[in-house]
Amino acid sequence: MPRSKDESTRTLILKACRRLLEAGPGQAVRMSDVAKAAGVSRQAVYLHFPKRADLLVETARHIDAEEDVDARLAPSRAAKDGLSRLDLYIEAWGNYIPVVMPTARALIAMSDTDEDARAAWDNRMAAMRHGCEAAVRALKNDGRLTPELEADRATDLLWSLLSVDHWDNLVGRCGWSQPDYIAQIQRLARAALVKPAPQARTPRITSL
Amino acid sequence: MPRSKDESTRTLILKACRRLLEAGPGQAVRMSDVAKAAGVSRQAVYLHFPKRADLLVETARHIDAEEDVDARLAPSRAAKDGLSRLDLYIEAWGNYIPVVMPTARALIAMSDTDEDARAAWDNRMAAMRHGCEAAVRALKNDGRLTPELEADRATDLLWSLLSVDHWDNLVGRCGWSQPDYIAQIQRLARAALVKPAPQARTPRITSL
DNA sequence: GGCGGACTTGACACCGTGTCAAGCGTTTCC
DNA sequence: GGAAACGCTTGACACGGTGTCAAGTCCGCC
Structure with missing residues (x-):
């Protein structure tokens, strides 16, 4: 299920999302922004997170896990x-x-x-x-x-x-x-x- | 500057906007909603309030005045x-x-x-x-x-x-x-x- | 009568979300 | 070796909401 390297596309996207959210207070953080930051196509994002809400929710979970x-x-x-x-x-x-x-x-x-x-x-x-x-x-x-x-x-x-x-x-x-x-x-x-x-x-x- | 009756279109819109905001917690309150509720065309709203932000700001002021x-x-x-x-x-x-x-x-x-x-x-x-x-x-x-x-x-x-x-x-x-x-x-x-x-x-x- | 202001009608551009379909390159499995 | 399956890309499009534009209508009023 991973793409090839040690980091799956999914976590790549989550990390990119987190990074963007943390970078810009007052930034929009559109789906396309996340895709670009993750070095992935916009549709790849939708492939893993059907809705923007899903992406945000999972990002929060991801942070919980990373920060224990x-x-x-x-x-x-x-x-x-x-x-x-x-x-x-x-x-x-x-x-x-x-x-x-x-x-x-x-x-x-x-x-x-x-x-x-x-x-x-x-x-x-x-x-x-x-x-x-x-x-x-x-x-x-x-x-x-x-x-x-x-x-x-x-x-x-x-x-x-x-x-x-x-x-x-x-x-x-x-x-x-x-x-x-x-x-x-x-x-x-x-x-x-x-x-x-x-x-x-x-x-x-x-x-x- | 009033339209004809005692209430100007402007205040009509503001009251409609307030009413809608108070009615629906979780309601969208789009520009078209306000227009409809005020019995006025969508463009009439834009005539008085160029941006949605303006409408909301003025609605707040209007409430301040009404509620003293x-x-x-x-x-x-x-x-x-x-x-x-x-x-x-x-x-x-x-x-x-x-x-x-x-x-x-x-x-x-x-x-x-x-x-x-x-x-x-x-x-x-x-x-x-x-x-x-x-x-x-x-x-x-x-x-x-x-x-x-x-x-x-x-x-x-x-x-x-x-x-x-x-x-x-x-x-x-x-x-x-x-x-x-x-x-x-x-x-x-x-x-x-x-x-x-x-x-x-x-x-x-x-x-x- | 004709002017000007307030409002209407309908069209359109833009942007962001979400969807769809076709294509491409690897991996996997027989 | 070949085909299916998978993960991803590309490019197109529908939709909804904001904001813009232009032409037209209905007033009162000098």
Whole structure:
């Protein structure tokens, strides 16, 4: 099934697509552009990806595989307490956003018109939400979830704080650095979701 | 310049455009659709709005005028202390979002390809940011801005919390009610930006 | 009466997506 | 060795939506 060399035409196209999306913020990235960049005919692209939406969806998957998104999220899953799980999840996902961002934007733009693109994107967002849900649950188990919020409300909030739009607003438009973004979202999430630690036995005023 | 009746063709078109945008979430709203809905020829639309981007931009302005956005924002400007200014600004803008949302979405979608649409939308966002800036400044003057944040950082954060994406995530996707959304954003903004009141003279533990 | 402005009608160019058909060069398998 | 199968190329075309153009119609109004 490969053409001849070690790289199949399919992955050649996916890599070209990714490269184009990452290169030009505000670029069109038409099917013909991808074909040209992959050094392949326009029809070859359609041969592997019948619709443009398919190409974008598969590009996103390809990035997930190349960047090993699972490995990135593993530390948060292994966290011992709710608070560190929250922090680690924010760190992992927050640092993954810039990686998928270009493809995400293209996919979101298609979602307005294309049903498949919408479904694919919703799916990704649902997966991300599960991570938020797990973090909130861990927090709740530790008795550290703020009493002002139901678990699902807290999940919604965290999910929205970690949305790619939010990242784009702060990093893309406001010019925040990536570490600043991570730190501020962690601070924000704590402020919004976490209640102060039950200061156990000895009632001392601690400033942390 | 009016055609004959009390309503000029121009406003007829703008109203039709608004109606269509509000009617169909996920609808295309092509130039021909607007023309049909306004009971006018497609070319009449182009006569008043040379490009589709122009039509959308003017529709947004038209909504601002019809809904008197300035009057809505007046209370926050009149607020006496920073904290209430923050709350009132969130309430005013947060309640305005659903009004402009449909048009906003169309404008944002165009921003990917159309430079004018992008500029127009950026402009609106800049105006909204000024409101955030004012609220943060008022907070700072009261000595209630959290020491963890510079004023411009705080403005960025508030601005992003009040973005239409955020509203769309929480209300549109998560199904929050409008009052819930307002209350939670207010809570979130306080948690993120406001430091506890300097408990003046008498050091009593207050739970508010 | 005739002028000018607002609008209509119908045609057309352009661009990007998606489709189709025929052809070409390798590989594979009998 | 020959034929079928496969992966890809070439070139054409339909479609839908935007934007343009030119001619024509219907007004009110000086």
